[in-house]
Amino acid sequence: MKRLAAALMLAAPFFFSTAHAATEQQNKMATCNKEAVDKKGDERKAFMKECLSNKPKVSDAKKAQQEKMKTCNAEAKDMKGDERKKFMSSCLKKG
Structure with a gap:
């Protein structure tokens, strides 16, 4: 039982960081989808690829x-x- 508790304690940070990264990616996907509403087909694919690969914009x-x-x-x-x-x-x- 102690081994199970120790393993869970060691694994907890990994699960939380993975969940956080997934949430960021999901937010980015949602934002890109909203911006691509008027695009279709290859134009949409190209836009989504570019949008999802971009780093956050730096403010002026x-x-x-x-x-x-x-x-x-x-x-x-x-x-x-x-x-x-x-x-x-x-x-x-x-x-």
Whole structure:
């Protein structure tokens, strides 16, 4: 009985993570199906393939932050330690 309890405890995280991943895929499928309502045949197949394989879209704000980080990193390439931290903080707050 103790072995069964131990096996269940070890397997529980796997089952929960698998269920979570399935739910995400199901949500993605539902979203793609809603967007493909007006498509039929090969056009629908191609759309669904593309839609389901796409990674989540990055928001404009996040893109801007990524660009700012890239620019600040390039400007701070020769800096180290506290000097770099201070510069990066200041640089990222600008804008």
